[in-house]
Amino acid sequence: MNKKILASLLALPLIAPVAMAQDNAVKISGFGTAALTWSDDERAQFGRPNQASGAADNFRTGVDSNLGLQADYAVNSWLSLTAQGLVRHDGEDHYGAELSWAFAKFRISDELSVRVGRVGAPIFMISDYRNVGYANTMLRPPAEVYSQVPFNNVDGADVTWHRDFGNTSVTSQLAVGTIKTPLTGFHARGKNILALNVVAENGPFTLRAGHARVKVTIDDLASLNTLVGSLRAAGAGYRLPQVNALADEIQADGAKGTFNSLGLAMDWNNFVVQTEFAKRKTDTYINDTTSWYLMGGYRIGKFLPYYTRSELKIDGAVNASQLGACPAGYPAACSATLQQLGSAVNRVPFTGIGQGEQSTDTIGVRWDFARSVALKVQVDRVKPKGNGLFINAQPGFAGPVTVGAIALDFIF
Amino acid sequence: MKKPFIAALAASAFSLPALAEVAVVVSAKAAESSLTREQVAQFFLGKSTTMTPIDQADSAAVRAEFYKKVADKDAAQAKALWSKLVFTGKATMPKEVADNAAVKAAVAANPKAIGYIDKSAVDATVKVVYTAQ
Numbered sequence: 197m198n199k200k201i202l203a204s205l206l207a208l209p210l211i212a213p214v215a216m217a218q219d220n221a222v223k224i225s226g227f228g229t230a231a232l233t234w235s236d237d238e239r240a241q242f243g244r245p246n247q248a249s250g251a252a253d254n255f256r257t258g259v260d261s262n263l264g265l266q267a268d269y270a271v272n273s274w275l276s277l278t279a280q281g282l283v284r285h286d287g288e289d290h291y292g293a294e295l296s297w298a299f300a301k302f303r304i305s306d307e308l309s310v311r312v313g314r315v316g317a318p319i320f321m322i323s324d325y326r327n328v329g330y331a332n333t334m335l336r337p338p339a340e341v342y343s344q345v346p347f348n349n350v351d352g353a354d355v356t357w358h359r360d361f362g363n364t365s366v367t368s369q370l371a372v373g374t375i376k377t378p379l380t381g382f383h384a385r386g387k388n389i390l391a392l393n394v395v396a397e398n399g400p401f402t403l404r405a406g407h408a409r410v411k412v413t414i415d416d417l418a419s420l421n422t423l424v425g426s427l428r429a430a431g432a433g434y435r436l437p438q439v440n441a442l443a444d445e446i447q448a449d450g451a452k453g454t455f456n457s458l459g460l461a462m463d464w465n466n467f468v469v470q471t472e473f474a475k476r477k478t479d480t481y482i483n484d485t486t487s488w489y490l491m492g493g494y495r496i497g498k499f500l501p502y503y504t505r506s507e508l509k510i511d512g513a514v515n516a517s518q519l520g521a522c523p524a525g526y527p528a529a530c531s532a533t534l535q536q537l538g539s540a541v542n543r544v545p546f547t548g549i550g551q552g553e554q555s556t557d558t559i560g561v562r563w564d565f566a567r568s569v570a571l572k573v574q575v576d577r578v579k580p581k582g583n584g585l586f587i588n589a590q591p592g593f594a595g596p597v598t599v600g601a602i603a604l605d606f607i608f
Numbered sequence: 609m610k611k612p613f614i615a616a617l618a619a620s621a622f623s624l625p626a627l628a629e630v631a632v633v634v635s636a637k638a639a640e641s642s643l644t645r646e647q648v649a650q651f652f653l654g655k656s657t658t659m660t661p662i663d664q665a666d667s668a669a670v671r672a673e674f675y676k677k678v679a680d681k682d683a684a685q686a687k688a689l690w691s692k693l694v695f696t697g698k699a700t701m702p703k704e705v706a707d708n709a710a711v712k713a714a715v716a717a718n719p720k721a722i723g724y725i726d727k728s729a730v731d732a733t734v735k736v737v738y739t740a741q
Binding site for chain 1 (some may be wrong): 680682
């Protein structure tokens, strides 16, 4: 099935010239990255958020390579249709095709438009184009921030309002809907998603603020279900209400999550700056976190060398002290059970996708050596706490890890 | 022998990017009579959709000249900016036409269109709203 989608996606550019010959016909455009990624530690794998495997002491093409194709069709002056497909290495450990978006856009006025269908979830500053290497300075978005929300798009609608105030243009976007994201062996579902994104642009400066809230449900995550089940069994068996309360807190069944972020981008006199700061809060086992990155670069002709510092820190997480103790006179087995559950609970903040703490120092360079093609080389020094954001870590893994990558970004 | 040679030299001098003046043009019937550099840049960087930008060919010297002078971007930077807008479904890449004459034809046909041409190619079918020196 996936091969068929891939084949038809790849065939699309061949029919494009015919389609483009007419003025009001379907416009086909595309983007892609061909990359090699390598890490110096064999005990854990380096991948992008939502990949099932990654690079570990070997060269991998899967981490940073992708191919996207988009079709745009203007029905008339106020209605247009857009669909984008993306092929990349995904959470199910193979190259999979996904529908990034498919929407109808209604242009109500020069200032107001509404999109209905599957639209990008405007959660981060570069949410919508994080997979378009050519549109970005860095080789990949910093995982410390971009791992924090697994939802890339929303099935629903958004409304965009654009207004110029003098030389400052302000774009406000409000998206609502639901989404289901397949992750490694399980699913994350988001309901009642509400994402607000406000962007102010003035010459070389872009300032951005975002607020997103969601009711999150994690399905089919065996380790989580086992832990919640064990807590409930112990809570019921020993009549310890605080143990049941902790089970409720850990369980992710329509739990509230919020994500607030601020971003700033600048491209002024060859100085290029991009930074984001974000706070995540949830009513479930998923950590409350602070994450940020700061990138600075200086353009020298066709070359743009840059440095980035990124950090992910836990502000609050579930912990074993919430289990309390067994009352006096209880059988010794009670304390033993709580101790066992306690060590499992204490592993939660450092286990799973987007959990953990980590910091990264990155240096890289973008070289616009030919029309519509850029070459990037990037080296990351990643310092995880525990496993950090690394995947499939083996016992004894500690880091720090050096990750190197070379990528060719193109658009057509 | 000498005169054609000098003429050819002079002509080649005019086609050198550093010396060319770029005229930003709209339909003679358009409401706008003049625009600021920032306003022109907004249409060609996808920040305003009230006018429809018409681009020249990727390889045209006037295109590189226009983006450098009006938006302070080289061709690759402008393209990276547009790729953000295109692949987020916010806008489609400006229509590209072959040369000055094609820009004039496209602009003359659509009162909402805006294009740029070598100043020497300006004629009565279009109205100059900004000149980049």
